[in-house]
Amino acid sequence: MIPPAAAPAFLAGIGWGDAAILPLAGDASFRRYFRVVDGGRRAVLMDAPPPHEDPRPFIAIAEHLAEQGFAAPAIYGRDLADGLVLIEDFGDLRLKEYLEEAPADEMAVYGRAVDLLADLHRHPAADLPPYDREVYLREAGLLTQWYCPAIGLSVDGGAYVAAWDAVLPLVERNAVPGVTVLRDYHAENIMLIDRPAAHGLGLLDFQDALVGHPAYDLVSLLQDARRNVPPEIELAMVARYKAAASPAGDFDAAYAILGAQRNAKIIGIFTRLWQRDGKPRYLSFLPRMWDLLERDLAHPALGPVADWFAASIPANMRHRALEGIAAA
Structure with a gap:
């Protein structure tokens, strides 16, 4: 440094x-x-x-x-x-570390973070490119590009794309009008600051923002790659967002689809960070990412994608599979 x-x-x-x-x-x-x-x-x-x-x-x-x-x-x-x-300088008090010291405040602090999203989504979206099918597929493809070769699997990439093509229209139909999607809205990028008018939260790491579906940042917050969010908190916060924002369409289905898409992307990115960039610490997050991905795949809206995973990546080649390869 x-x-x-x-x-x-x-x-x-x-x-x-x-x-x-x-x-x-x-x-x-x-x-x-x-x-x-x-x-x-x-x-x-x-x-x-x-x-x-x-x-x-x-x-x-x-x-x-x-x-x-x-x-x-x-x-x-x-x-x-x-x-x-x-x-x-927003200081050093990130949401992640604050909750490690004050876990009893989890519901209240996540509530503020969800209220901020609902507030953001009431404002006109920024003048940014769309979070569209091309971007979704490119990101989801990081799993087949990096994770599958790393564990020695040869998979049908065309069938993978076709499975996503079958489920993404629901997200696209529900994303009009689009909102500003920060894309990395989670506990390590949210600072606790003394600014009540901004929900007391400082925002960081939003340079990749696009215009897309309102569920994406909610998934980013509640299916966090770096900390476990209790299921009861996740359920309560999704309900809180829906009550505040009244989103259109089948929001729960869109939440599951975008959760699966994001988690597949992150599995690919974390594999790349280990393999290409020499950052093995990211492998420790993969079991959580697989848990989250499998939970999202259980939603009926993900049927084609869930079928591809069931047929292509056996259970014993998920979760901690890369840790064993990296240690060998």
Whole structure:
């Protein structure tokens, strides 16, 4: 976590020349984050190095969310050529760690996160590309592209696509008009902050936002890849969202379809992070992802996709299968 070479000059140019640059975090992408401290002032330096990353979508969506009254980080400065952005520091209190210390608050805090989504979905969607069939299929295909070869399975990719083609129309019919979908709305990207007007929640990691179905971010929140959300919390929060937002169509079916699509995608991504990027810690999340995927596949709306999984990936080649391969 050595700061980028261009950081001192960038910070000096926007009035932070005397600040200390301290390591803060990296994530599953090429982005890195540093805390910038100058006396009583604090900010976060995002390092989004081109050509791998482009900070412009983050900036545009942050400004859109802020205009609608949500707590996205304010932008203090930007250097697009070097991929550097200085943003507001929301502190260190993520929803994930807060609930580890205060599990009795789980229902209340998730309630605030669901209310934020319902509020967001009442606003006009951002000017963004659609979360459409092409994107859904490309993402779901990460499972057959990365996970299946990693466990030594040769599967019928055409039948996999056909199964998704059979179920995705229900989601597409119910997604009009679309809402702003943040796409990574979960306990590690939600900060607890002192800002009641924004539900007391700060938003992060939304640079991949699209316009799509309102169930997607709810699935992201309640079928979390990195922490177990109790089933009773999930059920209560889905009911809370439906009561607040009155979504169109068969929302429960759309929730299950998008849950299965997202969880299949994440299984593929986490396999890629291990195999291609040398990040084996992501394998520890796969048992949870398979549990969630199998629960979604049990919904009647997922029949064709469930049949493909039953015929193509045996039970003993799911869950912890990759852990054994990685250890060998």
